Amino acid sequence: MTSSETGVRPVKGRGAASFRPDIEGMRAIAIGLVLIYHAGVRQLPGGFVGVDVFFVISGFLITGLLIREIERTGRVSLVTFYARRAKRLLPATGLVLIVTSVLTWLTVSPVQWRTFGLDIVSAATYVVNWRLADRSVDYLAEDVGASPVQHFWSLAVEEQFYIVWPLLLVLLAWLLRRYAGLRLRPVLMVGILAVIVPSFVYSIYLTASTPATAFFVTPTRLWELGIGALVAIGAPMWLRIPRAAAIVGGWVGLVVVVVSGLFFTTASAWPGSAALAPTVGTAAMIVAGYTSGRVGVAGLLSWKPAVWIGGMSYSLYLWHWPLIVAATAYWGELGAKRGLLVVAAAIIPAYLSLKLIENPVRFAPSLSRSNRLTLSVGANFTAIGVVAGLVLVLLVPTTSGGGGGGDRQAAGAAVVGSDTEPEAGTVESLASVEWFVPDAVVAVDDVPPYPRECQVSQDSPDPVRCEWGDPDGDVTVAVVGDSKIMQWYTPLGDIAEEEGWRIVSYTKSACGFHDGMQVNKGEPYESCAAWNDAVFDELVALDPDLVLTSQRVNDVLADPSDVESRSVDAMVDAQVRRWTALTDADIPLVVILDNPNPQGLTVYECVAENPDDLAACTFDRDQGIKESGAAAQAPAAEQVPGTQVVDMAPEICPGEECVPVIGNVLVYRQTSHLTDTYAQTLIDPLREQLVPAVEKAF
Structure with a gap:
């Protein structure tokens, strides 16, 4: 997904670089798997393995680049490395996050703006994978829809790897200078194994114990990038592989990747040991490309349309998912056909951003001459993404008419059955509601x-x-x-x-x-x-x-x-x-x-969207009980x-229609859960039933 410092082919055994079109072809396969999967094509239930393919490719390319620098200069320039990453990644990221913020504002319910705005901030700073991991095991987040920047989790993993791995290489380069008898690649091999082995073991453990978290967090994924790094470190060995063996290995690797996309599903424990299939398959294709020639899989992967798509894969990856989320929010469930149309449409902004933003910044002579200027430009694009998310948070509207406070104390369930408000909790009572607590847009909290x-x-x-x-x-x-x-x-x-x-x-x-x-x-x-x-x-x-x-x-x-x-x-x-x-x-x-379940109706979201028509957010009591x-x-x-x-149903839904606000209190937060504010107003009626029941139990 992160692209290229382009593919490389070591020559003469030691790492001079030239373009490898087959790497771009692998990227095309990876982005194709992801796009088709996200489009909702059921015949490719494991298309998410495309991300694992990207991980291996990225680990291979970045490590190869760093090795060549060490072999050439004896050291790694972290400033140059991070400047190169900044101008390659951050301009497109900033642009996509601005557009994503606007699309979210236009198409997604206001109740999601705060959550998604903070997601955008996390995506801009490349920590969104940890935020998504936390949400994945939080039942309180069950009503939160798919984040428009959910796909940034894998980019965050890569960037976190790019912080750890170059620092480790700096240490190893220092050791090489200190102990002149050490050879570079064996030392690097030990270094990357120190990353791969514990990461793989932890991945197996966490996938078995907490798979929702394991999918997103960095430690369970480092080994996948490490496999790519291992391939780059072993380049001189791959040049000695017999051509026939390389041809067979390359085709087997491609088959394994494709079969992974066809037969793994969201029910598969992932990443864990299962992710060995697409990652090792990708590694086999990369290794094969050293000696297999055009007869091998490299010949197919070097097909010009595949190379073109692969060169645009980073842009496609960035753009397709916000468009899918926006289209789904606007039209509802897309289905495979419309999903494919949306991802196909993503080619347009992807191509334009590549040609008008990414490449001009990436190849700007002034940036090539100044790391300081490059890092400054990157920081500005990051700031743009952060601001885009924060603006979305600030745009969250108030829907409760000012709320309570002072002399406006909410009675909640206390009004049910009272002589002063005989219609409390009925549809008729909604006409007099001028304010309520909590605000619908923050009810989930x-x-x-x-x-x-x-x-x-x-x-x-x-x-x-x-x-x-x-x-x-x-x-x-x-x-x-x-x-x-x-x-x-x-x-x-x-x-x-x-x-x-x-x-x-x-x-x-x-x-x-x-x-x-x-x-x-x-x-x-x-x-x-x-x-x-x-x-x-x-x-x-x-x-x-x-x-x-x-x-x-x-x-x-x-x-x-x-x-x-x-x-x-x-x-x-x-x-x-x-x-x-x-x-x-x-x-x-x-x-x-x-309590009655508003099946199919997200009450607080309905209230946020219809603050002046609360009657639109009612549901049938009998059906609600049947669904509860x-x-x-x-x-x-x-x-x-x-x-x-x-x-407690009579105090939660007194009439034939369950209403969203009773006694100036919003009743429901997520799915069929009560707001804690309303639950607090039920203390007396709960006590009246529960205390005698406990006493009777003795």
Whole structure:
């Protein structure tokens, strides 16, 4: 993806450089895989391996360039290296980020502007991969759409590698000068292996334990760039490979890369050891190009159209994804045909930016003569990208009519059923709403303040125990379930402190308390099943006075081997089995029924887009209950003797239509979660139901 200091062909065994068109052809294959995959073509489910191909190529080219400098001068000029990177990468980056900010402002809901604006800032400073990694395991980010700069994660990985690797080479060059008997390439080989081996081991470990994080973070990817570096270091050896072996190896490498794109999927554990296929395949193609000649794969890869596309691959990579995100935001799901049209259209801005911005800056004589000027220009383009993101953040509108404060205290659920506001919580009540809290554009941040480590990520099967409430309480209440039980964290904490309850919680993202097999991201949620079994054992050992549970998901697989067999009835049975086992162990159970689910409607986003027409953001109560966890919880509770039910739906949705604002408080934040502000106004009605239920359990 980062392009070229162009491809190189060492000659006479030691690294003089000449253009290698087959490298550009490899870039064409890599960008083709990525573009077709991002266009939504189902026949290429593993097109993301194109990024792995880019990693190897980049590691090879940059390392070759640095080796030639050491062989020529005995040292590495970091200033020259970074100046070269700056003028190659940053002008196009700055331009794309400006356009991306404008496209986001024009097409994406205002509720996303702050998140995406900060993403753009992170992309401009090449740290966005860490931001995306953090978001990937944050259930609170579940409503955040695809970032318009999500593709910058791989560029960030490369640039972080380009910080570490040249510094390591400087150290190695110093060692060579200090100990004159050392040979360059063996020393470099040891140096790059010191990067590759631990990175590969960590990649396997993190991919198995936290795959969502492993995909983005730098340590799991360094080994891929290191493979390219290894190829560059071994150049003199590759010149001695027999031509026949090179021909076979090159074609095998191409087949492996293509097959990787056809057969790997998003369900594949990635990167981990699976990424060896496209990376080693790419390395084989590069090695083959040294001696295979035109009969080998290099002949195909040197085809002029492929070389042309490869030379523009960096620009294409930058431009295609913001256009896809903008088109999707404007038209909805694109489908493969329209997706392909969008990525094809990306050729136009990619070509124009290459010819009018990138190449003129890259080959400007004044910049070639002055590293200081080059770095200054690069810094300015980076600043442009940062400003573009910050402007988007500053443009986030206020939709709540000024909010509360002073004498404008929001009553929230307190108005439901009151004599002063008999229509509270109905569609009719929305006509009088002049302000509300929290503001819709920041509703996703209105979350309960429990420590995030208390909510086990979707990847982990290991229970995490947290304690809150009254630490010296005589009554121990075990809180178990997914994020829907933890939306009650604030009111439960207040009630527990008042009543003298010690709360011990076991919660996991998107994982209810049952013994069935849920589906998560299209696959059996095996970590949820394992977590459930482990939590049950801990509950039996804890022997609490009461277990309190709630959840959002209302179905599991009737057939654990068939992801199409999701069933509410199967969830009822799974809950009955788990809950019965609990009560058989003499542990009472109280179920807080899930609140109505605005399935298909993102309430806070609708409010942000329709601040003067809140009635447009209502949904049917009965359908909302049917789509919620309550659809399985209520019938399951009826089948488990002694189980008590707490139903807060009347205070959350008092009428036939559930409304977005009650008592000047925005009710929903993300999916079907309540804002913490509204949950706090439910303390009294929750206490009225929960305290008697706990007392009855004794």
